[in-house]
Every structure is written in C-alpha cells, then in structure tokens.
Amino acid sequence: MKRALFAGMLSLFALTGCRWKAEKLPYLGEPEKITKVVDGKQVDELVYPTIPAFQFISQDSVPITEKSFDGKIYVADFFFVTCPTICPIMKKNMLNVYEAFKGAEDVRILSHTIDPSHDTPAVLKQYAKDLGITGPMWQFATGDREKIYDIGENHYLVTAGADSTAPGGYIHSGAFVLIDKEKHIRGQYDGTTEAGTNKLIADIKRLRDEYKND
Template sequence: MYRIVFLLLSSFLLWGCLEKKPEPLALPYYNEPDFTPLFIKEKSDVAKKVTHKIGNFSLLNQDSIYITHKNIEGKIHVANFIFTSCGSICPVITKNMKIVSDTLKGNKDIVFLSYSVTPWIDKPFVLKKFKERNSIKNPNWQFLTGNKSDIYKLARQSYFAEENIGFSKDSTEFLHTEHFILVDRAKRIRGIYNGTLSLEMQQLIEDIKTLEKENLSL
C-alpha cells in the first residue's frame, strides 16, 4: 500500500516538473563600446551598475517632422544606420528590419529608427521615397536625417554603432555598420544583432518580447 502511494506521489511530482516551464533568461546590459555583456540578477542593482544611456537628439524624419529623444521615452526601440544610395548591405538590412517591423507593427510602444549616415544626400523627401520604395508602412518606423556631426556622435557615443571601435574613431570617418541596436524603455542598450542575417531577426523579435515583460521602472 505504501509503495503504491509513494509511486503515485512520485508520478505527480515528476509530472509537475515536466509541466513547469523555465523562466526566460534576462537580457544583458551594455555599458561599453566593446559590448561586454553585463548580467544583473537584482532589479535594485540596475540603476547602480548600468550607467550608459542613449543621449538626447533632435532630427528630421521622412515627413520633415522633428523626432527627438522624447519620442522614445518609455518605449522600446531598435536603431540602425543606413544610406539610401548604398548598394551593398543597406538593402539587405532594410529588408531584415522590415521582417521585425511587420511582425510587431501593431505595437505602438515599439519604435524603429533608421539614421542616415549620408544626411547631406538623404534629405527628408529622399528618405520618404526610400520608405515608399521598400513598402514600409509601419508609422513607428522613422527614417532620420540632420547634421552629420550630430548623427555620427550619437551613433558612436550613444549606440556604440561600430562595436569594435566605439567612439574612439574620428567623427569625420565614414560610418558604415550592419548592426541593429536594441534599446529598452529606459534608453539602455540591451542587444546587438547582425542586420544582414535573417536568422538573427527572429532572436531580435524574441528579445523585444522579453523586454516588453520587464518592469517599466527599469
């Protein structure tokens, strides 16, 4: 009798273990241009240990409307750096960003920012045509242009756009990177992805969903 009861209890415990789904892993934070991941277990430690945030900016979008840092406050955003005359990686990374955008286009709290690295060419009307040519309909995807120095400084010092160089590269040197940068609601960098690889877009989508579950106070 005791043996039967023991076997039944063991079965229930085993079934419970099988049914319990593992908690998703928290995404790391990034404080430095070399993208060394910083994993933090306690939420109370985030403010003390994570010092880097995306800086302030004010740039024109494809509709000649100013988009600033205030437009991303309290929102998750993904940033990349393109130029409309690029014939190499830009068409690929735009296509891959569109995969993510189309998957999440119903969510107003997810913003996509594509900064032009040739702003002297990519005026708002040029960016508007580029957006139309690529059939991009997500109203939360902004193509941004403005002062070259401002964009390059933001790219290198805030987004660490060229992760193996960071802000040490001279601001006059041409900026060209395939990376997508994932930023949380508090403007902290949480992920870097190779925009030329469609497989990494699936990971980016999953990571965005993970960030959506995080406490807004972070």
C-alpha cells in the same frame, strides 16, 4: 511511484519555467558604479549608460528627438539610401521586424542615415514609401552629420561614418540595436542575417514581457 515521479517532474518543469521567465535581457555598455544610501546603509549600484538627448529630422520633415521614444521599446540602425553593400539586406530584414510588431503602440524603429547631404527628408520619404512603410512605427532620421556619427559611435556603440575607401564612401555597422523604455541598450544583433533578425524579434517579445511582469 510513477505518479510521484511524474508530479516531481511537473514541479521541476514549473520551477524551471518560472526561472526562465524571470531572466532579463542584459544591459550593454560600460556601467558606472555609484554609492547611495538605502535604509541608512551605503550600497554600491551599477548604473548603465543611456542614449542621450538628440534631435534629428524625420522623413516627414519634423523634428524627432529622444522624447519621441518615451515609453517605447525601439530598434536603431544606421544606413544610407545609395548603399551598394549591406543596406538592402538589412532593410529587408528590418521589414520582418516591422511586420512582426506592426500596430504595436510600444515598439518603434529608428533608422539613421549616415549620408545626410544626399538623404534629405524628401529622399527618406520616398525610400520609406518604396519599402511600404506607413504610420509612425518606423522613423528615418537625417540631420547634422557629426551628431549622427557621434550618437552611433559613442552611444549606440556601432560603426557609423564616412570612409572614402569603402563602397559608396561610407562605412557602418550591420547591427540592429535594441533599446528599452529607459533608453538602455539591451542587445545588438546581426541585421544582415535571418538568424540575427529572428533573435531580435524574440528578444523584443522578451523585453515586452519584462515590462508586463514588473
């Protein structure tokens, strides 16, 4: 009897474990319903938005585009070098993400400055050096101010812009945004907290497992 009960518990645990592994991270954003024909029948499908084409300039003074992240999972955020409030803690937490996946070919980080007039490629290069960043994993992007604000507000779904009443003259979200290899948003995390950062690291691992198991 005990042996049968134990075997049943093992089976239940195995089934539960399989279901847990099969769970996927959600897709964020407002989906569009499209109708397509499958096996001669019309079916409705929800299509979630993706990060559109973009072009900025990296800390290495070279163009950085959406194609730079083809086949990559990446984390996006917004900041400015002279930020007197949340940016230092965000970058400290992002360093934990960087260290967790340093050397991984399929994981990248993209930090957009919202003060491009000050944060030139040379300034961003020094900023990355001061953080101890080497190699291509963590990219810092500057460029056209309005395009940076637009991609933040309308595509990454975070706050990013100038605000004369805010400390430092700019306002931005403290969110870390997780993007999958198809450019879908799969999560947003509080980059100002250790708990939010740890959840992001865990979800990057889950997302990598999704691709391994597909």
